[in-house]
Amino acid sequence: MRTDRGRGLVAAVLAVTLVALPRTSGADLVAALSNSLVAITTGFSGTNVLLFGTTRGEGAVVVAVRGPERNEVVRRKGRTFGIWINEKEMSFQHVPAFYALAASQPIDEVVPKAAAARHQIGVDHVRLQPVNPKDTGAELKTFRDALIRNKQRLGLYSIAPAPITFIGGTLFRADMYIPANAPVGTYSVNIFLVRDGYVVAAESTPLIVSKVGFEARMYDFAHRWAPAYGLLAIVVAVVAGWLANLVFRKE
Amino acid sequence: MDIYLPIAEISVNGFLLLGLGALVGFMSGLFGVGGGFLMTPLLIFIGVPSPVAVATQANQIVASSVSGVLAHWRRDNVDVKMGVVLVSGGFVGSTVGIWIFTLLNNIGQIDLVIRLAFVIFLGVIGLLMLIESIRSHFRKSRAPAARDRRTWIDRLPLKMRFRRSRLYISVLLPLGVGFIVGMLVAVMGVGGGFIMVPAMIYLLGMPTSVVIGTSLFQIIFVSANVTMLQSMTNQTVDLVLAMLLLVGGVIGAQFGVRAGARLKGDQLRTLLAVLVLAVAGKLAYDLVVTPDDLYSLSGMTGK
Numbered sequence: 001m002r003t004d005r006g007r008g009l010v011a012a013v014l015a016v017t018l019v020a021l022p023r024t025s026g027a028d029l030v031a032a033l034s035n036s037l038v039a040i041t042t043g044f045s046g047t048n049v050l051l052f053g054t055t056r057g058e059g060a061v062v063v064a065v066r067g068p069e070r071n072e073v074v075r076r077k078g079r080t081f082g083i084w085i086n087e088k089e090m091s092f093q094h095v096p097a098f099y100a101l102a103a104s105q106p107i108d109e110v111v112p113k114a115a116a117a118r119h120q121i122g123v124d125h126v127r128l129q130p131v132n133p134k135d136t137g138a139e140l141k142t143f144r145d146a147l148i149r150n151k152q153r154l155g156l157y158s159i160a161p162a163p164i165t166f167i168g169g170t171l172f173r174a175d176m177y178i179p180a181n182a183p184v185g186t187y188s189v190n191i192f193l194v195r196d197g198y199v200v201a202a203e204s205t206p207l208i209v210s211k212v213g214f215e216a217r218m219y220d221f222a223h224r225w226a227p228a229y230g231l232l233a234i235v236v237a238v239v240a241g242w243l244a245n246l247v248f249r250k251e
Numbered sequence: 252m253d254i255y256l257p258i259a260e261i262s263v264n265g266f267l268l269l270g271l272g273a274l275v276g277f278m279s280g281l282f283g284v285g286g287g288f289l290m291t292p293l294l295i296f297i298g299v300p301s302p303v304a305v306a307t308q309a310n311q312i313v314a315s316s317v318s319g320v321l322a323h324w325r326r327d328n329v330d331v332k333m334g335v336v337l338v339s340g341g342f343v344g345s346t347v348g349i350w351i352f353t354l355l356n357n358i359g360q361i362d363l364v365i366r367l368a369f370v371i372f373l374g375v376i377g378l379l380m381l382i383e384s385i386r387s388h389f390r391k392s393r394a395p396a397a398r399d400r401r402t403w404i405d406r407l408p409l410k411m412r413f414r415r416s417r418l419y420i421s422v423l424l425p426l427g428v429g430f431i432v433g434m435l436v437a438v439m440g441v442g443g444g445f446i447m448v449p450a451m452i453y454l455l456g457m458p459t460s461v462v463i464g465t466s467l468f469q470i471i472f473v474s475a476n477v478t479m480l481q482s483m484t485n486q487t488v489d490l491v492l493a494m495l496l497l498v499g500g501v502i503g504a505q506f507g508v509r510a511g512a513r514l515k516g517d518q519l520r521t522l523l524a525v526l527v528l529a530v531a532g533k534l535a536y537d538l539v540v541t542p543d544d545l546y547s548l549s550g551m552t553g554k
Binding site for chain 2 (some may be wrong): 050214218233247
């Protein structure tokens with residue numbers, strides 16, 4: 001009985017693997033990152049991550065880099081007594097903190113709207129759901145647009161797709177820029193092969209953006225051991241003030 | 252040389268921060284003021300999120316008041332008893348202030364309140380200083396008018412003797428002053444010297460000689476309390492930022508003190524008044540001018 005079930009399980013796994021294999025590792029699309037860890041250190045001022053890969057057959061390559069998801073609050077200012085004050089707000093959930101796009105061909109020409117929406121290709125197709133389901137209609141759209149616009153101004157959402165260059169027909173490369181203000185977390189780099197308006201192959205690879213060394217320890221310390229961090233800040237300040245006084249006294 | 256600030260989570264030119272520290276340090280050396288009221292708006296101008304600017308500034312004030320109070324301590328210019336009473340009020344005030352800060356932060360109005368508070372306080376104080384210094388141009392010798400009229404202030408209960416200040420006043424008075432200044436430290440990230448010093452002279456009637464020392468003495472404890480509470484509730488104290496500003500500030504203050512020795516008192520006050528008004532003006536302009544984008548994301552500062 002037990003062995004039968006075990007055998008059945010193995011068979012099922014094999015069957016799934018066999019069915020799945022030609023699609024995922026059929027090598028229509030293979031891609032990798034030059035570096036799957038972006039380390040934020042003291043001197044960090046943004047970096048390029050090289051994505052390279054090969055395709056088999058015709059098609060355009062589109063890459064979408066999505067940052068970790070979080071909730072975002074968008075606020076609208078209104079004028080009260082001549083002063084601009086935040087008046088209305090709308091919260092969105094599962095908002096990628098970062099979104100960058102790259103394409104080997106003009107994106108509007110190769111990716112139809114339906115495919116773009118399904119695979120969330122392009123900032124206009126990123127799924128941004130309001131936390132409050134009552135938020136709908138034109139108001140939702142203006143806040144949604146405002147969210148994207150603000151993200152673009154911060155350099156966290158791409159405005160125009162970055163180029164992907166093909167070298168010798170099948171080998172492609174793309175430089176994905178990770179800016180200095182990129183939020184930390186696990187990013188996913190989604191690579192699509194688009195042929196005749198359909199996504200025929202897709203691959204996803206993670207990219208970790210992380211504070212390392214001193215910055216990471218400091219941030220971690222400040223959040224996990226908040227009272228100790230506060231105490232340290234006070235002690236450092238007192239000692240610094242005392243040292244400064246010593247310097248002054250020499251004068 | 253870009254430096255990544257781990258708490259503010261932005262990359263800022265390190266020399267710019269050192270320069271800002273030096274500039275404000277120079278001002279504080281020149282005018283004998285804490286400089287928090289200049290530094291916090293400047294940090295906001297260069298893009299540091301205002302909650303981080305305020306909290307970090309509180310930490311830096313601990314350092315600058317320690318360095319300042321030591322000189323006064325050696326000259327016995329600190330009324331410790333008065334200081335302790337002010338601190339008691341300040342602790343309660345700053346705790347309430349942090350609570351208000353967190354509340355405002357959550358409803359998305361902290362940025363507005365910080366800017367408004369600065370506009371109001373800097374505007375009023377700058378104007379008063381300007382009027383005062385213009386007046387003293389015409390009337391050369393004028394002693395500061397200490398509180399001499401008998402008012403409701405003298406009828407308050409719970410009188411206490413402050414030997415060093417030669418005062419016998421209700422304890423409620425310094426407690427109240429401490430409370431209000433503590434609240435300002437928490438919400439605005441300023442030492443509060445610019446409120447505390449006039450309040451001590453005109454409201455409490457303390458002798459001028461002990462005012463600065465006692466004010467610095469109490470600011471240490473109140474800003475330390477704010478640093479602690481900000482660290483615990485909002486995690487907005489950026490030590491790297493504080494250190495950079497401090498290094499610049501120490502150097503700048505030395506030059507400021509020397510430059511100050513060459514200028515006359517009323518010239519200095521006029522300059523300071525103009526400077527304070529300029530900062531207030533810039534902040535007020537930002538509040539009134541139509542923003543480029545009416546929509547903003549939480550955590551962003553203004554434009």
